[in-house]
Amino acid sequence: EVQLMESGGGLVQPGGSLRLSCAASGFTFSQNWMNWVRQAPGMGLEWVANINPDGSAEFYADSVKGRFTISRDNAKNSLSLQMSSLRDEDTAVYYCARGVAYSLDYWGQGILVIVSS
Amino acid sequence: DVVMTQSPLPLPVTLGQPASFSCRSSRNLAHSDGNTYLSWFQQGPGQSPRRLIYQVSNRDSGVPDRFSGSGSGTEFTLKISRVEAEDVGVYHCMQSSHWPPTFGQGTKLEIK
Numbered sequence: 001e002v003q004l005m006e007s008g009g010g011l012v013q014p015g016g017s018l019r020l021s022c023a024a025s026g027f028t029f030s031q032n033w034m035n036w037v038r039q040a041p042g043m044g045l046e047w048v049a050n051i052n053p054d055g056s057a058e059f060y061a062d063s064v065k066g067r068f069t070i071s072r073d074n075a076k077n078s079l080s081l082q083m084s085s086l087r088d089e090d091t092a093v094y095y096c097a098r099g100v101a102y103s104l105d106y107w108g109q110g111i112l113v114i115v116s117s
Numbered sequence: 118d119v120v121m122t123q124s125p126l127p128l129p130v131t132l133g134q135p136a137s138f139s140c141r142s143s144r145n146l147a148h149s150d151g152n153t154y155l156s157w158f159q160q161g162p163g164q165s166p167r168r169l170i171y172q173v174s175n176r177d178s179g180v181p182d183r184f185s186g187s188g189s190g191t192e193f194t195l196k197i198s199r200v201e202a203e204d205v206g207v208y209h210c211m212q213s214s215h216w217p218p219t220f221g222q223g224t225k226l227e228i229k
Contacts, residue, residue: 045158045166045209045220061217095165102154102213105177107165 002026004096004108011114016086022079022096022108030054030074033099036081038092039110046092049081050099064090086115119144119212123221130200131229138195138224140210145190147214154213157186157195160223161206170195202228 008020022034036048049060049070058070069082079096091114097104120143130136138157146153155173158166168177170186173193183198197204207223 044222045211047218047220059216101171102148102152103156103168103171104158104166104211104218105168105171107167110165 002098002106004098004106006094006096006108006111009094009111009113011116012086013117014087014115016115017082017084018086018113020081020083020094020096020111020113022081024077024079024096024098027098029072029077034070034072034079035097035099035104036068036070036079037095037097037104037107038090039095040089040092043092048094051079083113086113088115091115118217119146119215119219121210121212121219121221123208123210123224125224126222127225127227129227129229130197132202133199136197136200136204136226138208138210138226140188140193140195140221142191142193142212144215146193146212147190152214153189155186155188155193156211156213158209158211159204159206160209161203164206166209197226200226200228 003025005023012018035050039045051058051070055072067085071080093110093112095110096108098106122141124139153173157170160166169180174186185196187194207225209223210221
């Protein structure tokens with residue numbers, strides 16, 4: 001069974017940093033693109049970033065480019081999102097999601113990030 | 118970016134009756150490889166999204182056959198043939214034919 005479990009969320013002040021992690025199990029992690037998607041309170045879904053299977057290519061939404069860094073450790077079946085220069089508008093539930101054939105087939109339960117002073 | 122517009126907002130339905138969700142894109146979603154990458158997700162209250170449909174009309178494993186997807190180009194539809202109580206939640210469409218992937222704002226299914 002595919003499982004994705006996010007961790008590392010919490011309350012952070014504007015301008016601060018936070019690192020999210022996603023532990024993957026139940027599939028061969030090193031064979032899939034992995035994504036981060038977020039959902040601000042009461043809002044729709046927004047794709048944030050993704051990374052290719054071997055970690056050699058990363059892509060970002062314009063809203064986070066230069067502030068967020070996605071990475072992965074295939075030996076540990078782990079995906080990360082390093083977030084810096086956080087803004088109020090980054091407040092959201094962050095989901096990691098497995099990519100397959102240009103879609104997102106499995107999602108984690110999500111982790112809440114609140115940016116507030 | 119491709120803008121995805123969903124309607125109606127929200128969608129009140131009587132149990133046992135059909136429901137239809139519309140999703141329109143600002144650009145033709147036909148990919149250069151011949152496929153159309155339009156997915157539908159269901160998000161129950163307090164839950165994470167669950168994919169129902171991929172590539173317009175392919176149902177995911179375990180998804181009841183009362184769910185069906187159709188469409189092409191810029192117009193897409195998700196239909197539930199007979200709504201059940203467990204179907205309440207928000208339904209999102211997503212395009213991934215063009216970078217970056219983008220979502221509609223979601224349509225909330227409510228029971229009358």
